[in-house]
Each structure stands twice: as C-alpha cells, then as structure tokens.
Amino acid sequence: MLLGAGAGALTVLLASCTPESTDPKPTRSPEPTVTPTPVGEVPAAAAFLRTEWATDPFALGSRSVTPVGATPVDRETLGTALVSRVFFAGEATDPDRPGTVSGGILSGQRAADEVIDVAEAGERVAVIGAGIAGAIAAGRLGDAELDVSVIEARDRAGGRLVTHMDDDWPVPPQAGAWILGSDDTELASRMGVLGVGTVGLGDATARGADGEIDVPTGDILQQAVADTETLPDDVSLRAALDEAGVQGSPELEEFLAALSAFTGVDPETASSWFPPRMPESPLDAVVSDVAPLVETPLGDLDVTYASPVTGVVYDDRGVSLRLATGEALTFDRVIVTVPLGVLQSDAIEFDPPLPFEKRSAIAALEMGAAESVWLRFDEPFWTTEAGVWHVVGPVGPEPTPSPTPTPTPSPTPGAEGDVDTTIRTWINLLPATGEPILVGLVGGPAARAIAELGDDDLLTLASESLSPFTGA
C-alpha cells in the first residue's frame, strides 16, 4: 500500500523545475557541455534582506516535510479532531499538498467543513492562527453563520505568507511562499481574482566556475527513488542514490540543493517513498503584496493579534484557551492551525494531553528548513536573461580552514560531515520586472548552516555563489 502510494506519485513529485527531459533512461554522470563565461566582480548590493524562519518562534522552521518512516497517514492523524471540539488544520495536516499554500488552503476548508458538520447555529468557534489555513477556515465558518474569533500570535495576519513592503524595494521581497508551479492552477486563479501580481520566470540556466553547462535534471534521482519500491523499508533520498550506486556528481548535488531550496527537505532524512514535490516548470513568482490572500477571507471577522495561545483545555462540552497575555477565553469549538514546528515545541499545552497517536504523528513528521536572501543591485552585473539560475560545482575561492559553519563552499558537497553552503538556486527578477533583483534560495542542511551566519558572512557567501554569473 505504502509502496504503491510512493511510487505512483513519483513522476509528479519529482517533476523537475528545470526543462523537462524526454529521455526515460538517464545516464548517471553526464559530461557537461562547457561554454566559458567572462569573469568579473559581484558588486555590493544596494539593498539586502534575509529570512530567518528557523528561529521564528511562531513557525520554528519553514515547511513540513516527510522524513523516512513517516507517511501521509501521519498527516491525516495530525488533522483528526479531538472529541469533536478541537480541530486541526495547517499545511502539515494535508496529505496531498503538504508544505504548500495550496495544502494550507485545502486543510482550512476541510477543518471548517468538519466543524460546520457538527456545530449548531451561532456557536462560538475560535481559530488559532491567521495564516492561510486559519484565514480560509475562519472565512468559511463566518459564511456558515458561526460566531468566529481568530487568535493570532503575531501582530499581523499571513503567517508564512508575508511580503516586506518597503520603499527600498521596487519589487517587494517575499519572506515566505511566492513561487508557483504550473500545477498551482487553483492558487494562481485565486491570486488573479484577488489582484495578487505574478510574473513568469522564463528559462533556467546552469553555470559552474568554468561557464555554462546543461541544466541538471532530476532524472537520476527519480530513477533511484523508483528503485526503492522493491525495498522492504523506506530509505532516505540519499540512501536511495547510494542503493542505486550513484556517486554524487556536481550536477546531482546541485539538483538536490534545488530540491531542498524549493521544498525544505534534507536529502539525508527525506523519505524516498513519499518524496517531495518540486513546483512544475514553467515557474511564476509573486511580485506584489500577498496580503489579499488572507485579508479577503478574514474580511471583517474578529481577529485578536499579538496573543499567542499557550494552553488548550478541552472536554466534550467545550474548549478554554489560555493566552500569553494572561487572558482565558471559552469557546464551543476551536481549530488549531499553528505550524508543525510550534506543535513539536510544546509551546501550547493541551489538557488533557494530546492522544498518543497524535503525538507520534507530530514526532514522526519533520519541519524542513528553507531560507532566502534578497539582493537588489544598482545595475545588473549579469547578462543572462534566464529567470532561474543553478550554480553547479565548487565556486568562489578555495576553502580555507575556518570555524564551522563556514561561509566558503565545501570542496566535496554532500560528503558526510560537510555542509555545502553555496547558494545554488537563484531567481533573477530582471527579465520579468526590469529590476536588478536576485533572490537566493537555500534549503535543508545549507539553510540551517547559513542561518548561523552573520549578515557580512552571508553577503560574502552570496557574492561567491554568484561568481559564475558575472560577465561582460
């Protein structure tokens, strides 16, 4: 059953964000075609912004991922209601689109419908969290004439959907979700209706220290993952490659880095039976404020900001919430939409404690790491018109011994004990927006490592990572 689920989903889950390959039998170590690139300098950025989701107390990570041993059933268990009083939503509870905005929307709709099925007219229902899942759930409950209160820890709505509105940035940086694959049709049309602007990112290109090479594809990984169908147990993506006898070529390591950047997974721990889903090419990017996605469903509902929930006391007659502000509020029912990272941290005490199955589902799933670095330049220093860039192989100066984590790239990416911190995936917003803005995307172990770097070291790392793209 599990094997079938994993393997059947393969072609979709590992669909590359790079041009599609028509070759069903990939070769294992393709020889890159090299076109030399003139080398120049990466100038200092005129504006810089970085995300820090790993330490954000109301996220504690970027997006939920499925490690070895966990299955979509864990997500269903996480989403199961307790005594028809405490309901659960949020991207981590969605078995089909976990870790995405679409998963958040689907989970909010599901949880709201579960409440509507059992609630009587006029009941008081609390929604904990005003991210996309909470906003969608609250809007639906409001439409069903229930008395809805949303309680949010931050001083804003949106959660992991957030735009940095600032005059310094002609295209506003997105700290959370902002890339849409061609399979995100529902979300794209929702954005269209709400006036959230998107642009197409166009082609992808790949470069190493010696110049342009073919864009790495996921074919080798996809084949290795398919082969795990015959194994008695789930193994990690890295172990699947080892099983297949595939050595970590620079192209493969770059593909894994892009997979981590776009999904938050760590190849060393990610399940090969339930592999992550890459956004499908061609990619679109959001270039305006994402706020309407949550503000519209919230409408004029009652939202209390800056009020972290610290306790949920429940029985089969109702629910009482304790807030960090010291207040206690009672409701007929509640929908909990906080991220998996928050549930794993025990920041919210449940009384009675969550049942064993739910606690084991929370423990089985993993909060992935993904961070981004936004750089605005006065002038472009690059000439390529490609919207998605991949950095392959070692770049920058030869690594020198330094304390870990190091801002210099590892000479043997993927080797045990090493963390390759090179920022290998970049979005070039110049062709689509006319603004010389580059966005570096990092995921998995690299994201955890760069989260430890100070701003100066991160900027040095970004410049080194971009060196293959300098040119006349």
Ligand SMILES: Cc1cc2nc3c(=O)[nH]c(=O)nc-3n(C[C@H](O)[C@H](O)[C@H](O)COP(=O)(O)OP(=O)(O)OC[C@H]3O[C@@H](n4cnc5c(N)ncnc54)[C@H](O)[C@@H]3O)c2cc1C
């Ligand atoms: C860097 C990054 C890039 C991403 N890129 C993409 C992408 O390109 N495409 C995509 O589809 N998805 C992407 N995602 C994932 C996407 O952002 C999330 O899956 C989605 O926004 C999750 O919505 P949610 O409502 O489940 O959770 P959240 O948005 O996290 O909402 C939960 C809410 O609960 C609140 N909360 C937490 N603790 C408490 C508490 N104790 N009391 C009260 N409130 C609390 C939080 O403040 C938050 O507002 C990305 C995420 C990150 C971090």
